[in-house]
Amino acid sequence: MAQFELTFKAFGHSALLIEWPARLEENILNDILRLQSILESEINEGIIETVNAYNSLTVLFDPLKVNLAELQHTIKTLDRKDAIQVIKSNRTWKIPVCYDSSFGIDLEELSQSKKISIEELIQLHCQHTYLIYFIGFLPGFLYLGGLPEKLHAPRRPSPRLKIDRGAVAIGGMQTGVYPSESPGGWNIIGNSPINFFDPKSNPPCFAKAGDRIQFFAVTVEDYKNIREEVLKGEYKIEKNDRIN
């Protein structure tokens, strides 16, 4: 397992920013998540919460309880080799998506600009699994890596003011699902009946950084049925725990 060179930066008076090399890489994500888990289980005194992104971990602390220099020193001298197997996630969530043109309002345009059929586009989108790097932007918005290059597509020239909850979209080299109604500039290819954020659940998101997502296509009829089950709290998202 690679050990990366880390950079430490003060981020105001009550946060420490730890940075890994600026790359989108699964090994880097795993190293970040490993440090996060150690920090939370071993030196939680004074730590309020930790937040990861592609190549960073931000540690929010209470300056009355911990001093930044000490915290930095403790982290630098941690032995991080042990926890590798414990925290690496092998979970893949199977997410239903309806790619019907009533939902996938940009499918036609995307199919023309990418010069691939709508069927092939959907097949490609469902074929791959996507790694969850982190959740940010909106409550429950997953930053996913692994969109095949054939599906990369620039954001729309002007963002739409209103995108539906559940919209499945492609923006640049990323794909994602809008967890709530919001403005947005990505190309909409479908909609998922699943809720990606539920403030009444603990935790509020079923997925976490390090898990994977795979989409599968459902009909309009299936979509309606699944949505009803979701609203009643009866839908169980299929998951697959791979054994390496």
Next chain:
Amino acid sequence: MIGSIDVLTPGLLTSIQDKGRFGFKRFGVPVSGTMDHQSAAMANHLLNNDASAAVMEITLTGPQLVFNSDTLIVITGADLSPAVNGGACFMNRPVQLSAGDLLSFGGARKGVRAYLSVKGGFQTEKVMNSFSYYSGITSNALIKKGDRLSIHSSRSSGQLKSVVKEDPTLFDSLELPCTAGPEFEILKQEDQKSLFDLEFSVGGDNNRMGYRLNENNLSYPESYSMLTSSVLPGTVQLTPSGQLIVLMRDCQTTGGYPRILQLSETAINRLSQKRTQDRVQFAIRNS
């Protein structure tokens, strides 16, 4: 004893807030909480409330509230001409209200955000360990007409004499104490200097998520891009147009613009009381 307050008119942007929602950033949940922590803390302190008690944040145009029970209140922060049954109401000290009293507000004389605390704190819906309103997390994003807000009823047993002097710098000082942000170094040498020499002004696009500043006299380094990373309330982002955005309490959890400064708590509180076109000046402090 359970009491309540009825909302006759909600005012412009009125919400219930506490110190914020912690432990859920990893799910993309903003911290939220009172914009001006200092005034909110004072409002709770004067009633001997817990520091984490929920208060009402009132912005420029206040609500009209009818109290259905005897209650001790304190109003701090911006002077929005508070009145009880039409007569001027003291600020920065406990005031005893009786069942049936009408609390209303008039013109904004000073500052932007006032805080109303009630003895024991507002007993509204608590979601993910916080009372702070946020669209999609709490049922309401703002107080609305017809809402009935639960409180404890209370009557003071002795004289109400605790008064605090408000901190004049909260409203008058242009200075925003800050430290260098993680990407401060990407600024050109002359911009690193002018950032602290120049004054900036608050743009019309300012709300609980962020304040955009009007000027665009800083240059964005050519072809610079960074991977999306964490942002915090008080993070000052440089946008490609050269304009600055100061993120506030409801800001998203991650962002992709360089973080060139990080405001102190004092600075966030001060900025929360600034209006469109008000001037500010960044003042760097070595942490």
